[in-house]
Amino acid sequence: MAKVTGGELVVRTLMKAGVTNIFGLHGAHLETIFQSCLDHKIPVTDTRHEVAAGHAAEGYARSTRGLGVAMVTAGPGFTNVITSLANAYLDRTPVLYITGSSGLSEAETNTLQSGLDQVAIATPITKWAHRVTVTQNLPRLVAQAVRMTTSAPTGPVLLDLPIDVLMTQVDEESAPIPENLQLDSPAPPQPRAVDEAMALLKAAQRPLIMAGVGAYFAGAGEELRAFAEASGIPVFSDFQAHGLLPSDHPLYGGTYHKMADLSAPEQRPDVVLALGVRFGLFTLGMNDLVVPLAAKIIHVEVDAKEIGRLRQAAVAIVADSRETLHALNARAKSEKWPDRGKWQQAVRNAKVERCKRMQEDLNRTAPPIHPLQAVSAIVDSMPEDTIVIGDGAEAYHWMNEVIRQNKPGGYITHGFLGAVGMGLGLSLGAQVANPKRPVLCLVGDGAIGFTIAEFDTMARHKLPIVAVVMNNHSWAASQHFQEIVSGKNRLLGTELRDANYHEVAQAFGCFGRRVTKIEELGPVIKEAFASGKPACVNVSIDVAPIPPEVHLLMSRH
Ligand SMILES: Cc1ncc(C[n+]2csc(CCOP(=O)(O)OP(=O)(O)O)c2C)c(N)n1
Numbered sequence: 001m002a003k004v005t006g007g008e009l010v011v012r013t014l015m016k017a018g019v020t021n022i023f024g025l026h027g028a029h030l031e032t033i034f035q036s037c038l039d040h041k042i043p044v045t046d047t048r049h050e051v052a053a054g055h056a057a058e059g060y061a062r063s064t065r066g067l068g069v070a071m072v073t074a075g076p077g078f079t080n081v082i083t084s085l086a087n088a089y090l091d092r093t094p095v096l097y098i099t100g101s102s103g104l105s106e107a108e109t110n111t112l113q114s115g116l117d118q119v120a121i122a123t124p125i126t127k128w129a130h131r132v133t134v135t136q137n138l139p140r141l142v143a144q145a146v147r148m149t150t151s152a153p154t155g156p157v158l159l160d161l162p163i164d165v166l167m168t169q170v171d172e173e174s175a176p177i178p179e180n181l182q183l184d185s186p187a188p189p190q191p192r193a194v195d196e197a198m199a200l201l202k203a204a205q206r207p208l209i210m211a212g213v214g215a216y217f218a219g220a221g222e223e224l225r226a227f228a229e230a231s232g233i234p235v236f237s238d239f240q241a242h243g244l245l246p247s248d249h250p251l252y253g254g255t256y257h258k259m260a261d262l263s264a265p266e267q268r269p270d271v272v273l274a275l276g277v278r279f280g281l282f283t284l285g286m287n288d289l290v291v292p293l294a295a296k297i298i299h300v301e302v303d304a305k306e307i308g309r310l311r312q313a314a315v316a317i318v319a320d321s322r323e324t325l326h327a328l329n330a331r332a333k334s335e336k337w338p339d340r341g342k343w344q345q346a347v348r349n350a351k352v353e354r355c356k357r358m359q360e361d362l363n364r365t366a367p368p369i370h371p372l373q374a375v376s377a378i379v380d381s382m383p384e385d386t387i388v389i390g391d392g393a394e395a396y397h398w399m400n401e402v403i404r405q406n407k408p409g410g411y412i413t414h415g416f417l418g419a420v421g422m423g424l425g426l427s428l429g430a431q432v433a434n435p436k437r438p439v440l441c442l443v444g445d446g447a448i449g450f451t452i453a454e455f456d457t458m459a460r461h462k463l464p465i466v467a468v469v470m471n472n473h474s475w476a477a478s479q480h481f482q483e484i485v486s487g488k489n490r491l492l493g494t495e496l497r498d499a500n501y502h503e504v505a506q507a508f509g510c511f512g513r514r515v516t517k518i519e520e521l522g523p524v525i526k527e528a529f530a531s532g533k534p535a536c537v538n539v540s541i542d543v544a545p546i547p548p549e550v551h552l553l554m555s556r557h
Contacts, residue, residue, distance in 0.1 A: 001173055006135040006166040007032025009175050011040055013142040017181040019069050021432050023056040027073020029100025029163045045432055045461055048453035050077050054084025055425025057095045063387060063409045063430040065217050067150050071098040075113030083419055088156035089125040091415035094149045095156045103164035104133060118160045127155040135168040136175040143178040151183050152302035186320035194327045196315045197298045204271035206343050207233045211241040214276015214302055215321040221408050223325035230332040232340035234347040238282050239413045243405030253347045255400050256282050257549045260289040261350040268292045274299045276321040279310040281416055300324045368542040369518045371398045371470060378468055379403060381522035383438045383529055387430050391423025392444020393477030395470040397547035399442050421450025431463040438529055441467040446475040448501055455508040458534035466528045466535045469501045472543035480546050484554055505536030515539045
């Protein structure tokens, strides 16, 4: 009978789950897994810091709606990836984290990279964290981990694999690889709830659809478009659901924050169909600027605990967003919908007015470059279908004003953890998952410092990501918060030095360029993409302007 290592069983099970890429950083504890990846030609994108491997697995999952896998070694490898675990947990991103750990036979011996109960540490920030103690159990438990990670509500799982469990050789027949690793069973809505939702939407004067992260992960784009067009109801979205309806679609209003522009009493939405929406930070919490307190909410969510979290639901539907839209569409065709022309026009006018308010900033001719000018030039000169990763803080709030997307999964930015510094890692995963799509990472000069060595990972793995540093010599969101809350003369720990970040990228073999004049920016972005290399474009921008969305967020304090 053929003998196999535990590491081989892990890799065979992952392959059965359809895994074709793994992100990680080597450690002796993982050696058998690395060797099996070599044997089976499973590419491992090896990063310079474990947090980047974790974020890369998140970027892979978020850009594909599929499973991401990260592997990190025992002890410091594990502690380094914790920010990614927490990020994936709060965002419900389907990532399987594999961590090595010291051998079972060496328990409590102060051996290398040991002494931590990794499962206990990971438990509150995962759907499930488990230590495998018997080699033959690896296929069954890896399969269970994959099923838990990828089923609704999705979320991270951590498997802790002791080195001796991985190195032990067992008869392959004693550990068969399970079937049905990726379950595809989205929950349909109750017909009665669909009737109630339909009645509310038809009777509404100013209904809106909010497409959330759940709508994106459900793959609800086509059904969403069909329902919006049949009912004439305008759509707003969160970042992750951006592109479910193309940005230039006449019924697309923008990201959630822009709903705050519908502030006049005669413009406030009265019924909201919230598809896979998680109320909180991006709907401005308890504040009613985005979703009026008086609005009736039809809340469709796979996770019952999201319903009623911040807003009572007039109709609660614990179901998959695509399935629910499918049921609504089946009814929508035979319904006679009220004329929504005036309401649609009001939503379009709000968009036009917002653009007009920005025009003066866009027209600036003298340096320094206004951040809005910078993001606008970037969007105008990046190739079609570019996946945009937004990091920093104010940087991506500026991007929110101008981004245009025609496909979903092309705009990935902060979730509830608000983890500054995750951008380059997310970009690695997005680029590996989408080798034919250009990837642009917009990043603050503070954020770039967290994982700047990942330019090396990009160069070694030939991942032609274009990183654009919005260089304002400042942790700008922090600086502006200090200025507003504590006073302009009360700055501490929020200023940075100007630095040649592009030269760091060059040192790793990437394309690098500094831009100080707005007219140079578009051509340099084009040049960076055309170079076919990873790139860093270091743009000097004005620190003073505050994005309108950040004003809105800060006005709550
Ligand atoms: C890991 C982490 N550390 C600190 C913070 C607090 N924080 C929020 S915004 C911000 C400033 C970000 O500065 P930068 O990356 O330069 O982007 P900018 O705001 O200038 O666009 C900081 C430090 C955070 N959210 N995450």
